[in-house]
Structures are given as structure tokens and as C-alpha cells.
Amino acid sequence: MQRLAINGGESVREKPFPTYNTLGEEERAAVNKVLDAGILSQFLGTWSDDFYGGPHVQRLERAWEDFFSVKHAVSVNSATSGLYAAVGAAGVGPGDEVIVSPYTMSASATAPLVYGAVPVFADIDRESYCITAETIAKKITTRTKAIIVVDIFGRPAEFEKIISLANAHGLVVIEDCAQAPGARYEDRLAGTLGHIGVFSLNYHKTIHCGEGGVVVTDSSEFAERLQLIRNHAEAVVAKKGVRNLVNMVGFNYRMTEIEAAIAYEQLKKLPELVKRRQENAEYLGRALKGVSEIEVPLLPEGMLHGWYVYPFKFFSDRAGVSRAEFAKALRAEGVPVGEGYVEPLYLQPLYQQKVAFGKSGFPFEWDGYDGVVDYSKGLCPVAEEMHFERLLVGDWVHAAMTFEDLDDIAIAVKKVVAAYRAV
Template sequence: MSTPRNDNRLALLGGTKTIDQPFKRYNPIGAEEVDAAKKVVESGVLSQYIGGWDPDFYGGPKVKEFERKCETYFGVKHAITVNSWTSGLIAAVGALDIEPGDEIIVPPFTMCASATAILHWNAIPVFADIEPDTFCLDPHSVEANITPQTKAIMAVDIFGQSADTEALMEIARRHNLKVITDTAQAPGARYKDRHAGTLSHIGGYSLNYHKHIHTGEGGILVTDDDELADRLRLIRNHAEAVVGPMGKTNLANMIGYNFRLGEIECAIGITQLDKLERLALGRQRIAERLNRGLSGLKGLKTPVVREDCTHVYYVYPMILDTDDLGVSRARIVEALEAEGLTGLAAGYVNVHLLPMYQNKIAYGSRGFPWSSDVCKREVDYSKGICPVAEKLHDETFLGFAMCLHDLEDADVDLIVAAFDKVWRNLEALK
């Protein structure tokens, strides 16, 4: 832990750093997880899946225990564990009976796997813009991007709070679409009276190492639909070898994988799930302290939380009014980092501007699937199609990765002191 210094000069300009020691790394793993993993290792049953129609098609005892625990916790009929959330997204898209060339609407302001999971099935990602204050998929932009080829919507509960799921589900109902919610960054957040990620046809959460709770790598799919749950389990575990003995006649996308989460990870997950509510409340308390400390700074907008919802702050998102400040975001970030503040993100991903989409090259070198007969129209990925997301990425978004740190109140005071110092010296940065 550091202590604030009295030197008012910016560290960037020769002064003393506000924060002279790194914050403690976030680590929710404790003795309980070590004991749980040890018991599994000692049992000798590290995995118990069979890639065929067998009682062990569904995995071993810890897999089943963790899934039942997740069903109770999130209030869903089915929870299906997978070895990564990317695997979960691939399984989710495939479970929807998506055909090659079908279009799925997705936001650009997300980790690239959200859209790549669509391409995996030779479907076409169509990027809709985001809300300017929550950074989640904008229902109005979704509606404007629906075509006869649209079959689904993938919402992303970015940074720790839910997209407007009720509005998206209403759009889906009117247009006969399915909705997937990618709640990788928001386990434990609430959308009104439900857990974020549980109101759509398929939702789910990431369990990789820097999420709120983790098993190293892993993911949890959730759904209330029996048929979708069956299809998710089949894609997870070598579907093509199992559909015959199971008597399944719908063979669409029944290409299976080894997306299975092991017994050790599930034993850890059982223990981690017990901590989720406490850890989420801790993030919310830290965010409230940051809100109080930063709210008076001109040209800085602190997080907006959707009405009747909660935010669990995987990232603490801010917006800079650089016109009001008279200083570029890059210069402000440079000054804050010189004060010792780590974990800042100037901008976020704009997936539609990645080389794969700008060049429309994915499978092979000839532009498949966009150049093939399965793609029914010319899909636009040019800069300008998502102006809100693009401006946030290029100019105004500033994130602090709360997921990286285990912050105490004194650490938050140091963060606020660093911001205060930079804001007092804005003229010197011009």
C-alpha cells in the first residue's frame, strides 16, 4: 500500500508518483479451493466423461454437482459447464439451428470471441451500435440492422452490467429471432429481479482467471429450454457419436467437440460460486467510493447503471469530454500512468475493424463465407457503421480494470488522489 505524497507536480513532469507500489493482485482462490482440488486429485477421478451414449456422457460427480449448484444459484432449469466461455459461445450459436449464411447481430464493443463464435458456424456477424452510456447493445440499432437473413441477436453484458434484455427479447419475439446473452463479464449482476444472463434463450458466464470467480479456464451455459440444453450438451461432447443412440433426429450442427470441463475445475467452481455474491458486493462498494471521489472532476463521466439493475464492475468505465478538458485522452492516460496507476484502458475493442472483417478473410484465403453463395448480401464493416462505439474507442472511453486488483479503501483514495493531481495540472498537459 502506498501513501499520497505532497508533491503537486505531475510525475510526468518531474514530480513524485502518487502511487509508488503496485496494488495487490486480485485472487479469489483460497484454502477452500486448494482443499477441494486436493480431494479430487486424491480420488484419481480427474475427468469422467465418455464421448458416447453412456451415463458418463454427462461427466463425473463434480461436474454434475457444480451444474446443479449453478442451476440453483442462477435460478435456471439447465446449467452446462464448458472448458472456456469461447467454447460456450460456439456451442450456443450451434445449438440454435443456425444455417450457413444466416446473420446474427452482435455489438462491436466486445471481446472478439463474441463475433468469432458466429463465424465458426459460417454464419455472418452483423454489427449493431451500442448505447453511449452503458456500452451495451442498442436495441434501436439492432432493429435497424434486421434483414430477412437475421436469425439471432447476441447481446454482450459488457464491463459488468446487463444489456437491455427485455427490449431485445421483445424485438426477437416480433421478428422470430433467438437471443444469446454473453454475460462473461457480469456474473452476479442483476437485471431487475433476475440474474443477468438468464432472461434470453441461452446465456452464460466466463470462469477464466481474471473474472469475478474462476476455475483457471471455463464457462457456464444457462437456459430454461430443454431442447437447447440437450443440443448444448451434445456439441460439448462429440455430438456426432451420440445422436444416433440418443434417438436425435435433428442433426443440424451436431458436430461435436471436447468442450468438457474437468473434475478439478468443477470442484474449485463449487467453492468459488459460494463467494460470488460477496465478491460482487465488494466491487460495488469500491465503485461507489470511486464515484464519490471522482464525481467532481470536470469532463469526466463516471459509470451509469441501468435503472432497476446492478453493476458488478469487471471494468470501471468512464467517459472523457476531451473538448471540455482541452487535453487528449492519450495525454491524460500518460499522466495517470506516470502517477503509478496501472490497469487503464484507453478505448476498447471495435471488432468490426479487425483485419478479419476489414479484409473479409476467415476460412482459407478467398473470403469464405462472405464470398460464397451462402452469403446473401454485401455486409458492410466499414468505419462509420457504429459511430458510438467508434468514438468511444478512438477518443472518449477510459476504463480501469478493477478485475486485476484487490483494492482496499486506501488504494481507492490513492486512485482518486492521482486523478485529482492530474486534473489540477491540466493546463500543464496542454
Template sequence: MNKLAINGGRKLRAEPFPAYNTIGKEEEEAALRVLRSGKLSTYLGAWHADFHGGNEVQSLEKEWAEYFNVKHAISVNSATSGLYAAVGAIGLNPGDEVIVSAYTMSASATAILVYGGIPVFADIEEDYYCLDVNSIREKITAKTKAIMVVDIFGQPYDADAINALAEEYGLKVIEDTAQAPNAKYGERYAGTLGDIGVFSLNYHKHIHCGEGGIIVTNDDELAFKLKLIRNHAEAVLGGKGYNHKDELINMIGFNYRMNEIEASIAREQLKKLPMLFEERSRNVQYLDEKLSQLPAINGNRIRKNTTHAFYTHTLTFDSKLADGIHRDKFIKAVSAELPQTILRDDSPVLMGCGYVKPLYLLPLYQERIAFGKDGYPFNLSTNINYGKGLCPVTEDMHYNKLFAHEFMRPGMKKKDMDDVVNAFEKVWTHRHEIC
């Protein structure tokens, strides 16, 4: 009965875990309201009243700005689009450098490449996994234009230290807060800590409308540029008029527009954010306390004077305290004890080792090929390093220590979480049987 499932024993649990589904009748009615109106979008890519989108889009932006206590909220069709627009809005020139985490979703760095910029990867904090201010300082050159910080896993970045460094060198701060809605640094919300913040409304985030994103800023000029890039800037500025050619920088626009159905759903989802946030926090507290009792597991750490949004429950594994068993083998054995999750049937068990491969080790950066055969924009720089060992803390976390799971999502009951804990305890008890 106690034989490990990975060795042919019975799984500790066979019944699928409950779905994470925050969509209810409120969202259904909102979508139907739009369908019945016949106005699924009212955007025009011209200087016109409809340049700003329809009623649902504008209402969502107003409600988002009020909730997060920020001056401007600009909806887009994805957080990726939001990051692209943010990099364009700060006036990045080809060859400019932007310092970015190596341990983040790929779009945080490709947004820089889109405008001909050079991603410069800095290392992460060992405790919190966000960009390390000391590593950032080491990477600053005369070509540095901005810092792309990431509130990774739901943890707000070290805003006081990094913002002070940015001010010292005259750099913009773009905050990728896709994983940290409702988290706070002091009294301020994550996403509002830098010059521009970008939230995600992708289907596996805290709240969602399928796909979508929201950009926020307190800067009027940046807000207008963001709206232009979202909606065919080059076709709009002629009708609006411009005062100087500098206003045309990076104003080749895109179609990053959110439709009315998505906006109507996002409005209802925003109302649920506080409740979902609190449930995640309670569940993580419960699981963290239980799992940290195993000698080889270190629980989640939260920066002082912050609240964490817990996109995932992230922990570390110490192989030395597990009699030399590597993290990968241990977590693989735990995963074998657990079932899949409803609505994520095509995904493996929602637990894994590391996060994403350190970005600089991807073929794009190893081969330095992005646009065209000559390696633009990498060929604009002669002093970039994407070699293995560039970010030692990132690599150690990814390949040896860090693991994460999603079993703290709202909808998980205590008995569900107890099964997760029991799976860890079973594997720990029988760890010497792991092949």
C-alpha cells in the first residue's frame, strides 16, 4: 500500500483535483449584454471619438484605474502586447539596452527586441526571485535606457532600492506584474510602482477574460503614447496633429485592442479579485506550514512590508538534507502520487521543478538571431554576454532548488490540500526507494 506510485504502487489520490474556474453567471450575463447590444467593438484606427474604444473597454479602464489608485489604465489584447507598447512608449532606440530578469516569461525580454533594443540579463534575489538590485547596478552602461522588473510568482520587486537606482541613472522602470495583481509594496499596489506597469488577464492568471492585459501609468504623456501604439499610431497622429518630429518616435502602431466582450468579462472578474486573493493567501499559509515541516523543504519567503499574490506556491528543496536525492527525482515522485486537474486535463500534474529555462540560454540568444539573417538587433552591440553561468543564482534555482505547484488555487478544499501534503510526506518517508 505504501509503495511509491513512481515504482508501480497505487497513487495516493486518483480523483482529479477541482478546476480553477472563476467564471460564473455574472460574466455570462455581461457577455450576453454585449452580444445583445450588437457592438462587439467600436474601435477606429483614426483620430475619432472611437479611437478610445467602446463603453465596456472604457468602463473597464476607469474601474481598473480606480481600484489600483492610478491615473491611467489602458486595456490591450494581452500582457505581451502591453509590454511591447510599454517599451515603445519610453522611446527605446535601436541599440539601447534594457536590464531584465533572466527568470521570467519570454515576452519580458522579447518586448525589448521588438524595438531593436538589447536585453541585458541580470540575476535574481535568492530569497524572493525578483531582480537583484546589486546585479542590476553591475549591468548598467552608458547605453542602458530602462529596467524591466518582474513581480515574479506574485512577489513585488524591491521597489525602493531599484527605483532609487533608476533615478540615479535616469532610467525608466517598466513593471511586469502579470503574476501579482492585488499584491502590495507598502501601501502601493504592484504594477503602480514603476513608470509603467503591465497586468495580465490570460486564462491561467488570478482573474481573466480569456486573453487580455491592462497597462497602467501616472504619466500623461506615456499614457497617450501607449494608446497610440495600441491603435495604429501612424494613422492617428496625422489626424490629431503633432508638434515635433520627436513625437513620431516608435509611433508605428499595432492592433493591440481588447474587444467589448473581453472587457465586460474583465469588469466582473475585477470585482472578484479581493476574494480570490485572500483565498490564495490562506491556502498558501496552510500548505507552507505543512510542507515546511519536511527537513529538505524551505517555505515561501515574503519581502518585508509587502503582500504576495501567490501566482504559484514556490518553495526550495535542499538535496543535502534529503540524503543526496536531487530535487527533480523527489518532485517527480510526488507528482506521480497525484492526479491531473479538471479543465487542465491536457496538462501534467500542476507541479514542476524550476520555472522557465534562463532566457539567455534559449536559441534566440545563444545564436543571436532575431530579425533577419545578420542578427539584428544583436549586431548593434559588441559587448553582450549570454553565456552559461551569467546568472548563477537563477541557474541554481532553476536546475537544483526551486519548485512550485498550483494546489493553493481557490476552489481547493482542505481535504484536497491535505492530499498534496500527504503525497509529500509519503515520498519523504520512502525517499530511499526513489530510483
């Protein structure tokens, strides 16, 4: 029996795992072309030839449309901005409700607040960690206007049922695909499964340009409204002849020419980068198969995961040790691992105290909202169980990782399991 590193033994892994870096000479050359041209941004916040941005921005948008087989792609300066613009384009306003996931990055839930709407949390599924048609259906009211569905960890939600439910109730589905570019559901690319899809180009995503995002849709109406919200809508609507002024207070969500040039080169790399993640995840899953103390992800037929991170369930009752102790022992063996992902969002002070804009409780408690929203602990029991008790998450399967690196992870997991079994 090998002595655990946490108890003074030799660790499985001494050197750090390789870092993920997708930038190369292609991106460097692209940036230099922009610098040589001397135009770092070509947006004007007026109805003019430059309302839609410069050549690199527009080239990226056309390439994104071709790659994802969508009619419209609108670049933005972040996925957060993209979510805000998507909610605005959907016509969400004060007194409305938007159904969201509790287990994701905070912006997926705060996007409705920007327009005075109330986020309503639906619980997640135990296998996909996404919200489902079943959990969404329980939260639909006459005030519901839209649903924001997150492809968490890189796995698409089960959109066929969700879209059917949404269409039956006249709801707009916004797909937060920040973690799942290149994933597929029923032969369709993630990000194209809802009425509006939002991608992230933040620095730690599968592909990136530092900061940035792209919003896609097949609706010309949504696309126009996304473009207006991105670029000072209120200053443009008159000359553009826009009649529907709902949510036409615009922002500056514009992407720069440098970011667009980098993102254009990154998009070319996406298929190979996702393929490597999928191969690594499959390899690691096989290597960990048979370890009864954990459960690795299993995918249904017709789905390809994007593997932003690798999540697996840990069962302390089987292991005879707490999740915290198990994770601590694994880290001592040289394997970085996180306990849970993010605390369920409704437990944040924003929701617990119902203070967002101003001091009067808007939009949770005001005369224009006739609903009653509860953010008490226990609201989403599956999300709470997964976060506080069950999930372990590692950034282990990105394209820079080798099978030898993954072998070290599997060896470390099995070593720690064996040691606690012996105890």
C-alpha cells in the first residue's frame, strides 16, 4: 500500500500539468495586420456605413454564420454583454420573469435584472447538470417571458423537449453556449439549439480572443435588435426607421478589430481543439471505470460533449471519507481538483436580500411585479446536493493534456481510493 502524499508519502505528480494555450503565429500575424492598418475599431454609434463595425468584425461574423449554419451572427465584447443583449432583444421587461439555471456563472441569471425582470430558478438534472423541460415546466407562470438554458461544463441541454415546451407557451429560449462551442445535440451544433445562442470568447474558454462573444440567431428581427442594443440603439432607431422601441436603449457592447482578427483565426482551430477534449475525456472515463466511489459522466445517444471541464460525482458513503478530505488528498498527489463548481446563485446576497437596483427591492418587490419569488436554501435541492456534497471538477481534458497526463490523474484517484478503502 502506497503512503498518501498528504501523510508524507511521495506524490504521483510532481510537475504541473500543461497549460492550455491556443494562440500561435496565426493570431500574431492577424494582430499585426490590424496594427499595420491603424484601425483598432471602426464602429460608429450612428446610422452609417460603420454602424456594423470594421472589416475584421464583419469577416468574423460571416465566418461564424458559415461555421454554425445560422443566418445571423452578432459579435459583442463579452458573453455577458451577449446575454444582456439577447434578453433585451427578446422583449423582456419590468414585471416579467425569466427562468434560469442556479448552477452556472452569475451573468446567466443577472441578465434579466438588467431589464427589470425577475430571475426564477429551475433545478438541474443529476446527470446533465442542466435545467430540463420538467424542471422548467414547474416554474412557468403567466409572467414568464423567456428561458435561459446553459450548456454547463460543455454538455448541451436536452433542447428538443425544452423548445417544444417553450413554443407551447410562446417563450423565447436563449442558449448560453459559453462552455460548449463545438458540442452537438441530435446532429446540430450547440449554440444553435435555441431561438438565440450566446458564445463566449473569454480567455479560459475553448477558443478565445481575450474577451469577447458572439450571439447567433435565425431571426432577422432578433438580429436587428441585437445589433441595435450592441451599438447605442437610441441614437440609431430614428434614421434606421425602427418602430418597435421596446428595449431600444443601447449600450456599447462592440468588439474591437484586434479581438475579431484573433477570434477569426481561433474559429479555424475549434474542431480540432474540441476533438482533442473529446478524446481525452473518453480516455479518462475508461481509465476511471470501475472505481465505485465515483461516477464519471455518461452521455446519451446523439450527443457530443464539449468538455469545458471534467465533472464527476463522489460518494462519501462508499469511500468512507468526506469529499473535502478526498479532494485534499488528491491535490496532495499533484492533481488540482475543485469541490463543486459555483454555489447555487440564489444563495448570493443579491437574491437573499433582494437588493439589485436602488433601495426599494426593484425588481423583486415593487407594484409592477405581482409575483412572489422565493430564494430560500432548499429551492433547488439537486443543485445544492451536487455543489455541496457530490461534484468534483477538474480542468483535465483540454487539448494540451496528453494520455500520459491523464494516466497520472487516474493513478492518483485510484491511489487515494485504495488508501481509504484500507482504512
